[in-house]
Amino acid sequence: MMKLDTTHAFLKEDVKSYQEVVNKYHEQLMKRTGKGNDFVGWVEWPHTYDKEEFDRMKKVAQKIREKCDVCIVCGIGGSYLGARAAIEMINGLYADKKPEIIFMGNTFSSTYIAQVLNYIKDKEVCVNVISKSGTTTETALAFRLLKQFMEDKYGKDGARERIVATTDKARGTLKAIADKEGYETFVIPDDIGGRFSVITPVGLFPIAVAGIDIDAIMTGLQKAYEDMADPDLAKNDAYAYAVCRRILENQGKNVEMLVSYESQMTMVAEWWKQLFGESEGKEEKGNLPTSANFSTDLHSLGQFIQEGKKVLYETLLLVEKPTLDITFPSDPDNADGMNYLAGKSVDWVNKMAAKGTLEAHEVTGNVPNLIITMPDMSAESFGYMCYFFFRACAMTCYMLDINPFNQPGVEVYKKNMFRLLGKN
Numbered sequence: 001m002m003k004l005d006t007t008h009a010f011l012k013e014d015v016k017s018y019q020e021v022v023n024k025y026h027e028q029l030m031k032r033t034g035k036g037n038d039f040v041g042w043v044e045w046p047h048t049y050d051k052e053e054f055d056r057m058k059k060v061a062q063k064i065r066e067k068c069d070v071c072i073v074c075g076i077g078g079s080y081l082g083a084r085a086a087i088e089m090i091n092g093l094y095a096d097k098k099p100e101i102i103f104m105g106n107t108f109s110s111t112y113i114a115q116v117l118n119y120i121k122d123k124e125v126c127v128n129v130i131s132k133s134g135t136t137t138e139t140a141l142a143f144r145l146l147k148q149f150m151e152d153k154y155g156k157d158g159a160r161e162r163i164v165a166t167t168d169k170a171r172g173t174l175k176a177i178a179d180k181e182g183y184e185t186f187v188i189p190d191d192i193g194g195r196f197s198v199i200t201p202v203g204l205f206p207i208a209v210a211g212i213d214i215d216a217i218m219t220g221l222q223k224a225y226e227d228m229a230d231p232d233l234a235k236n237d238a239y240a241y242a243v244c245r246r247i248l249e250n251q252g253k254n255v256e257m258l259v260s261y262e263s264q265m266t267m268v269a270e271w272w273k274q275l276f277g278e279s280e281g282k283e284e285k286g287n288l289p290t291s292a293n294f295s296t297d298l299h300s301l302g303q304f305i306q307e308g309k310k311v312l313y314e315t316l317l318l319v320e321k322p323t324l325d326i327t328f329p330s331d332p333d334n335a336d337g338m339n340y341l342a343g344k345s346v347d348w349v350n351k352m353a354a355k356g357t358l359e360a361h362e363v364t365g366n367v368p369n370l371i372i373t374m375p376d377m378s379a380e381s382f383g384y385m386c387y388f389f390f391r392a393c394a395m396t397c398y399m400l401d402i403n404p405f406n407q408p409g410v411e412v413y414k415k416n417m418f419r420l421l422g423k424n
């Protein structure tokens with residue numbers, strides 16, 4: 001379902017020359033013998049997921065959908081980005097769908113938090129609070145405010161029926177609160193880290209509340225699992241992509257820019273940035289993951305990409321078939337001079353923009369381009385894409401001899417913040 005094209009990437013090494021290295025790390029990943037092997041539960045998850053919990057998720061999601069105008073999803077990092085990426089990519093940005101999904105718990109911005117609370121004041125509200133550790137400060141701060149808001153609005157019993165907690169099966173303050181209050185809970189498996197957790201209730205529950213078919217996401221995951229069973233670089237495009245990243249780094253490219261031509265995929269890029277940034281950015285190694293949305297950002301970043309310092313390569317994440325398309329109309333006056341496009345589809349215009357940009361960046365800009373193509377922006381394709389990037393991420397990190405599954409560096413700011421906040 002996803003295809004990699006390396007013909008515009010100026011690779012100076014043969015991808016296939018890495019086959020032995022890839023075989024070794026593939027085996028380590030599959031046999032759970034590589035670095036961080038206590039966090040590789042996602043590898044077999046397409047088949048090992050808890051089917052009972054999955055069905056319960058669908059039922060609870062349906063109840064929540066009937067109950068509310070707005071569902072607040074409260075979480076940060078891996079407990080936020082995947083669900084938002086999926087919902088925006090699959091439903092689009094202005095889908096006429098109820099309930100509206102609003103994200104909280106991902107910032108200390110007082111204005112943002114206050115505005116959301118004000119916005120939902122007179123609406124029917126449900127809440128899904130998500131935290132694997134159960135102790136993340138942004139999420140805990142927002143959730144206390146939300147809990148009080150819900151209890152004031154609906155009373156303790158009413159709030160209980162409208163709050164769902166997704167957290168560790170035993171640890172953390174969120175688990176303790178959920179047990180004490182009697183909230184419906186879903187479990188984040190011990191061996192799946194935050195940035196790999198969109199395929200668990202962390203992502204799937206809010207995605208289901210948004211009216212998306214989560215069975216189709218699992219189908220996509222399973223298809224990707226099958227397609228990636230063989231580490232052969234001629235067939236396994238996730239691993240080939242992992243290798244290309246290392247080859248480009250060897251050529252002095254330390255910045256990867258994930259580029260999409262679909263506005264509704266902006267959050268997919270944010271999700272991808274956490275996946276690669278937190279997995280790879282350690283021991284002073286790794287490529288900086290950045291992103292752009294074209295053609296929008298061609299009018300801002302385009303100049304730098306074309307003529308600025310040659311630090312980056314682009315990874316185009318292209319979609320073959322748009323969710324919707326429009327035929328451009330003719331105008332008898334043609335005052336805007338746009339009649340040359342009359343009768344053409346807007347998606348065709350987008351694709352021509354992509355083609356012209358590729359040529360500009362490649363031929364005169366000397367910027368390597370990797371091209372990954374996906375068929376559409378469906379739920380199934382989302383599932384496939386997640387798994388594709390998970391495998392690529394694990395492989396590309398193992399190739400740097402780092403543990404892809406921890407994030408020790410994130411704790412440093414927290415320590416300082418807690419000292420300043422006077423936390424014991």
Ligand SMILES: O=P(O)(O)OC[C@H]1O[C@H](O)[C@H](O)[C@@H](O)[C@@H]1O
Pocket residue numbers: 076077078079130131132133134135136139194195278407410
């Ligand atoms: O789900 P939580 O435990 O609340 O964690 C949310 C996020 O916060 C952390 O600081 C980590 O760096 C992320 O990897 C994680 O996804």
